[in-house]
Amino acid sequence: MTSRTPATRPRKTASRHQPGRLRGVDAARGLALLGMMATHLLPTFESNADLTPTWIGLTFSGRAAALFAVLAGVGLALSTGKDKPLQGPELSAARRGVALRSLVIAAVGLTLGGLEVNVAIILVHYAVLFLCVLPFLGLGVKRLCAWAAGWILVSPVLAYLLRPWLLAPEPPLRLGHNPRWEDLGTPSGLLADLFLTGYYPVLQWLAYLLVGLAIGRLALAKAVVPVLLLVSGTVVAVVSKTLGVTAMEDWGGREALEKVLNSPGYPLGSILQVNLAGLPQEGSWWWLASAAPHSGTPLDLLHTSAVAAAVIGACLLLERLAEWVDLDLLLPLRGPGAMTLTLYTVHVWVVSGFYLKPLPAGWTEDGMYFAHAAIAIGVGIVFARLRWRGPLEWVGHGASLVGRGGFKALA
Template sequence: MSPAPNSRRIRGIDAARGIALLGMMATHIFPLYEGGAAQGTAAVPTFAGLVFSGRSSALFAVLAGVGLALLTGGSRGHFGRGLAADRAGIAVRAVLIGAVGLLLGSVNVSIAIILVHYAVLFLCALPFLGLRLPALAGWTAGWMLLSPVAAFLLRPWALANISPTGVLGHNPSTADLLQPWTLLADVFLTGYYPVLQWLSYILVGLLIGRLDLLRTAHQLWLLAAGTVAAVGAKALSWLLMERMGGYAAVAATGPARREDFEVIYQVNMSWVRQEDSWWWLGSASPHSGGSLDLLHTSGTAAVVLAVCLLVGSRWAAALAPLAGPGAMTLSLYSAHVWFMGVVTTLGLPLARVELYWSQAVLAVAAGMLFQAAGWRGPLEAVISTASRTTRTLVAGRSRLPG
């Protein structure tokens, strides 16, 4: 393992990544709702469905944007040859993460693996890395507002014209490279993490990462702004959908005519094709992909990050159980997906609680061990070395700051 440059890491950011990892694992293992017609009881959301669904993956994506901002100079930013070198290094990072995602796509799991989309988001972020804060803020607001509208208009066309089935129907894998147009349509529009809207999270993260995150004033500002965004988005969605008739309108559409729609609306809207009504864009439900969903989950991500930064700047040791796994999320996420594939393939009789807590404890233990030893995670070490080497070659000198 290569040594991890701990002095250059911000423990609060790693802790927030750890929370995202553990939250995503929870949504992969626990049901998002219980009951339903098949069980003869009313369907009700679970704790995982109400708390983690949509928010954990959004936190993961926002923190990716924060990481990109830090890789490109943080609050000061890099320009000129330094920025070109950063972009080259990030492109290599994206290709390698995408390769890991494509390999994991062949694992037999009922998990929507995020890594291919994550990699494409890195590539889509490249043009925005050199923007000044006001311009970046404008792009972020505009993208969050307009990308759901573009997706609403383009998704039916993609489903009707790109391929006979319209969607992959599974996680992207190496075999899907043979049908590139279907793969691209699924990654950008019809998949579980549509890049067209999810770029909003990366831009929010870039915006956050351009702040001086070690300053208490900026941490408090982030906490306040995140709270206002999260609460305001839900309040506006309630006004549109409950008081102005939006929910009744979408519930009457063809895709919503299913017995469990009411609970799905609360826990995971990616299971419903949102079409036939513009009212879908007023929802802040998890994975609905509308502007208010993007705003709410960006707000909750900002709140989690702000709290972690505030705690980390005062009681850093308290964050060790989260910061350890948060510093090697790619390795631990990949190991989690692989292990879930083993459990599925072999049909291991493990209860969900045992399955979650055994992996969570192992993730925390491994993270803290690697952190104490000054190591990176294995995948992080390989990708960081390749990225840093590329940056050095492009910059034309032996070492770059940041």
């Protein structure tokens, strides 16, 4: 115990850290990536008549993608001043950098959108969210919390009122597929889909980035902050989900919605547990009382945001534990978490190769998922050990530098 001087441990730990990065945040991002892969490759429902949810559907559906979005807000906060947001010319430069980086992400997403794949690709929505959050980058934590709370409460109501109007025309203003380059020729349909009628409606999902910005503006290096995130996130997540389930099952919500659907035998109970994205949420205000994944209701946004906060808190606590025991415990998660754009892109491209095709002989869905996860973890570990950026992360970082300081920043 006495063989280590006080100066020895900090130098050893610091040498392993990439300046400016929080390992716990990268680890949470890696967990979000693996969770999204699970929902893409593993069944969320059992293959039987009543669509019994699987543990994958009950655990990751809605939560993994929301964690990914909340972490986008955290990352933006960390790159724009942490707990002391940038102001003046520095803030303007940062906004330009974020805007150019979002164009890179959008280009990747539109390219992936041209693939035939049974995956709801998030990247174009992700890029638009980056642009929408630009006005909020200079705000402090209190104002961000107020904005996030208001957005969680109000945006679902606006979406409920506006969606029927956008879906009324023939054809309705909904793409029915992932955004792709060709959709730029029909901007009304593309924008309506991105903001309201698509799988990841930006109008409601902006709440996740606001929550993430608020989290990132906290003093995350202080020991008490991760504990508060874990405890408060867990409590809010349990309360909001309990309230949503109670509203549906005990207060008559599900019965009222079944009447609206007018489809006897439809397994609404199972759908409410896993994914509500495919149902037209109109005709009853009861839709806003559920906490169903991908429903975009206040309780859904609150629950998934709280889960994300708890996960981030837990990962930050694990980071502190790893430093205390002097072991890189988070490497299998933080490695892929530092290059999610590249790994997500490759993952979607590989999945598209099996679209409407049988799996190779001897392969199962479980095996396919574990192969994707293992490769992502392995590649992430190598890149982390070598301190390399992922290829697409390098392009995005370069675009951000150009926006912040011109082409001289790349020299």
